Amino acid sequence: MSNSASIDGYLHVEGFDKFERDAFDKRKIRAAMRKVGLLVTQKAQMNLALGHGQDGYPVNRTGATVESISFKVSRSGFLVRISPTKTSAMEAFYPAYLHYGVKKGKKLGKLAPGKGKGKSNRRAQGARAAALAERAAGEWRIKPRDNYMADALQDSSSQVELILKAGFAGALT
Template identity: 40%
Template sequence: MTQPHVAAYMHFGGFDSFERLDFDRREIRKGFNKVGRLVQKEARKLTGKAKRTANDGYPARKTGRLNKSIKPKVSKSGFMVRIMPDKSADMKEYYPAYLHYGVRNGAQRTRGHRRQTDRGRGWRIEPRKNFMEDALQKSNDRIVAILQDAFARSLNQ
């Protein structure tokens, strides 16, 4: 099953004349690590409530597995961070995908992994809102400030 993902791209003006080697990577890694923890905290906040209203759309917490599986990982180069729920050992299937796409009653998985047709039985698990994308959007202003500060500190070294 494919994993839902959100891609974001940011470009900071004013740093175009520098090469990659001109940066102190430790400072940049620290900045991306901080951003990863910020988005992780926001995503866990969105999925951490035990009871949800029907119109909220985010997954509710029952066991806490989804919350614990949301982890940031900074790339080796230090210029990218990936925050997503990973499949842990206590998950039989990668159920964040089921929460994102939903599951129909009596549905058969198609070869192309498309959304299944209804067949009149309704949803077994309704698709939930994308909590990772919303966490990223809510934290956007702070992310830009943190990364600009990290890039500025990396040039001062």
């Protein structure tokens, strides 16, 4: 399971780097990308729906996160992006809260008048760093969950590669 914002959710197909983009029929490339997008989207939705909070995935209560997972093929057609998007059913974009987590305690704000040092009401030296370290060491209000999107791509990477290689080979003009 991956729980990082690294390049885990990226797949590059080798073998077609030597060709210019103009050498490919973009309709066929876009069709292959749509096929791949649908495959990985369905896998991610299945991971989330069947996970039920196991394996570090979020619990599926209303289905809003599952329904928000969609794909979009880029304008050029050589890239597909699969991600949860904010829908009208969501008050806030909470897949981000689920992935990164939320710490307990409030953010460090301005000092109340008269609580700091001197005329400019500053904190004591090192007080801000100590308060930030205390908050970072504290408990999670919402624990970070595993990245079901990267796991879906990783699980279906062999199928994705086969579909894209066939799509690129058939699109050469």
